[in-house]
Amino acid sequence: MNTHSQSSNQNGGGGGGGGGSSSTFSPIVLTSTYRLDVQEKYTFGYEIGSGTYGMVYKADDKKRPNNKVAVKKFRSTKEGEGLSLTAYREIGLLKELSNENIVKLLDVCLNPKDKVLYLIFDYAEFDLFGIIKYHRENSSHFSDATIKSLIWQVLNGIHYLHSNWVIHRDLKPSNILVMGEGKECGTVKIGDFGLARIFQSPLKPLNENGVVVTIWYRSPELLLGSKHYTRAVDIWAIGCIFAELITTKPLFPGKEKDPKIPSLFQDDQVEKIIRVLGKPTLDMWPDIKHLPEWKRLSSMEAFPNSLAKCVGIDENSQAYDLLSKMILYDPSKRITASEALDHPYFKELPLPLPNAFTKPIPYPPRLPINKKKREFDD
Amino acid sequence: MAANFWESSHCTEWLLDRNKIEESNPKDKQYLTPIELKKLRTHYCFVIQNLGNALKLRQRAISTAIVYFKRFYLKNSFVDCEPRLVAVTCLYLSSKVEECITQAKKCAAKMKEIDHSFNYLMNDILECEFFVLEELDFCLIIYHPYKSLPFYLQSSGLDPASIEIIWGIVNDSYRTDVCLLYPPYVVALGCILLGSYLLKKDIKQWLSELNVEMKDIWEVSKDLIDYYEFEKQQSLQNQTELDLLYNKLPIRNKK
Numbered sequence: 001m002n003t004h005s006q007s008s009n010q011n012g013g014g015g016g017g018g019g020g021s022s023s024t025f026s027p028i029v030l031t032s033t034y035r036l037d038v039q040e041k042y043t044f045g046y047e048i049g050s051g052t053y054g055m056v057y058k059a060d061d062k063k064r065p066n067n068k069v070a071v072k073k074f075r076s077t078k079e080g081e082g083l084s085l086t087a088y089r090e091i092g093l094l095k096e097l098s099n100e101n102i103v104k105l106l107d108v109c110l111n112p113k114d115k116v117l118y119l120i121f122d123y124a125e126f127d128l129f130g131i132i133k134y135h136r137e138n139s140s141h142f143s144d145a146t147i148k149s150l151i152w153q154v155l156n157g158i159h160y161l162h163s164n165w166v167i168h169r170d171l172k173p174s175n176i177l178v179m180g181e182g183k184e185c186g187t188v189k190i191g192d193f194g195l196a197r198i199f200q201s202p203l204k205p206l207n208e209n210g211v212v213v214t215i216w217y218r219s220p221e222l223l224l225g226s227k228h229y230t231r232a233v234d235i236w237a238i239g240c241i242f243a244e245l246i247t248t249k250p251l252f253p254g255k256e257k258d259p260k261i262p263s264l265f266q267d268d269q270v271e272k273i274i275r276v277l278g279k280p281t282l283d284m285w286p287d288i289k290h291l292p293e294w295k296r297l298s299s300m301e302a303f304p305n306s307l308a309k310c311v312g313i314d315e316n317s318q319a320y321d322l323l324s325k326m327i328l329y330d331p332s333k334r335i336t337a338s339e340a341l342d343h344p345y346f347k348e349l350p351l352p353l354p355n356a357f358t359k360p361i362p363y364p365p366r367l368p369i370n371k372k373k374r375e376f377d378d
Numbered sequence: 379m380a381a382n383f384w385e386s387s388h389c390t391e392w393l394l395d396r397n398k399i400e401e402s403n404p405k406d407k408q409y410l411t412p413i414e415l416k417k418l419r420t421h422y423c424f425v426i427q428n429l430g431n432a433l434k435l436r437q438r439a440i441s442t443a444i445v446y447f448k449r450f451y452l453k454n455s456f457v458d459c460e461p462r463l464v465a466v467t468c469l470y471l472s473s474k475v476e477e478c479i480t481q482a483k484k485c486a487a488k489m490k491e492i493d494h495s496f497n498y499l500m501n502d503i504l505e506c507e508f509f510v511l512e513e514l515d516f517c518l519i520i521y522h523p524y525k526s527l528p529f530y531l532q533s534s535g536l537d538p539a540s541i542e543i544i545w546g547i548v549n550d551s552y553r554t555d556v557c558l559l560y561p562p563y564v565v566a567l568g569c570i571l572l573g574s575y576l577l578k579k580d581i582k583q584w585l586s587e588l589n590v591e592m593k594d595i596w597e598v599s600k601d602l603i604d605y606y607e608f609e610k611q612q613s614l615q616n617q618t619e620l621d622l623l624y625n626k627l628p629i630r631n632k633k
Contacts, residue, residue, distance in 0.1 A: 028505045029459035033512050082504045088474050092518040108516045112508035
């Protein structure tokens, strides 16, 4: 945290009267906006996440006591490149999106002197990665009601995105946040829009940005080299997460080959899928023959479909019916978010609820990351 | 959002009325007459267009940059914020948002080729990027008439030769303020109306069946006619005269 300046005002552009006399920074332009330093608006707590973009901190909103926020800090990436495309996708889209199941961008702060940008979100105490891990380590399971409420809300958020021509492209348990105690307790918030794209008349094919989507949740069409992202890639990922909520274990935990070579055929991941769903045939998925890696797939060993057994649910249940439609091989036949929300699974008891949790919430709150390293550094 | 213009920040926060646009460049009015200021403002639209072409950016990214530039100076002035630097920065920013990224270093170098007196460097652009973002209130997604244009052109039954002329009018429209005043589909229809008038094609019947606010469409074509008139009277590409106007401004941090 000591990377944040203690100076009370770093107002580079405060033509409007920011008393930034203590700063020696002379901004390149004098704009009319009066800027408050992020430190004046938020009290920083510990670090709760990090990525290539920078770090995420838990913080207090000074104006709204008792309101925790998450502050995502972006640094200018490589020398000479300014803010990353990831940061721009996230700001650009989140400024426009508004849905109860999508994280809300509350504020944006910046510091032109240090070239740092901060995105401020509502603080979510939990994410699916953490709470699935809790159940796995305690050998306990989610209740049916919780699973259904979580998946319904994820689908609801994705339906909103998809109907607005946005594909998330990086759905995984750690990107699905759930609010803790408070008025939105138990509400899902889909986060991390760093890879999200508007897919209406894109200027470049989406795949030119390198292969995306964490490998375990990556759809078969992407694994087989498809050049076109469709909404169906998000549905596949949600299907994988659905199964993971049921069993508390990842459905297709493939071993990733060198992630630095993005076009590499991920044979272990493909095999994990085939072992559960069987090998796709031309009957099931006619367009598969057009995919670049189709030949390599043909030479792989065949297995029978064992999804029901792997997930441990009845083949005649509505849950099984929905799951198998979400992880259907052929993306053009895969269920859409709006069809999934209409599925009988969500009409039968227990009904999905806006609060996915039952009280008391057993999960431990978020802890600082790199705690040991930090103590060592101090 | 992308499919829903009506809920976008472009629609809800950035469609302004004419009075608001009149307030642009507040401090520059001490040094320039309204006509002189208009000339200079229009000039920077050309600068962005030419630099964008030199950098081989898509027209869409260039148009987005022009909208950023216009929004930036709604509250700011050339004297405080050097317009050539802001113009380059707007283009650099739009190249990222429109996913056809170029490098800040390249932007600075190309600008120097176009305007030898431009001495800002890569780091100046990277710093200015933050200020532009802030002045835009982080609203980066811009809607353009390009999207609805093919649909309207097809349904209007105009011939391919007319279509080319109308695309040109749409690109010219960015040198006016219609992108700050009207939704992009209204701009598209205003450009079609003007094009059909110039080409002596009657599309009144077709327009009346569209169920759109005709007054706004007329306003757009009127703004365009006024602009073409202005362009004819004023020598907008006369560099000596533009330099004279630029030098009337006591610009801060000039490089």
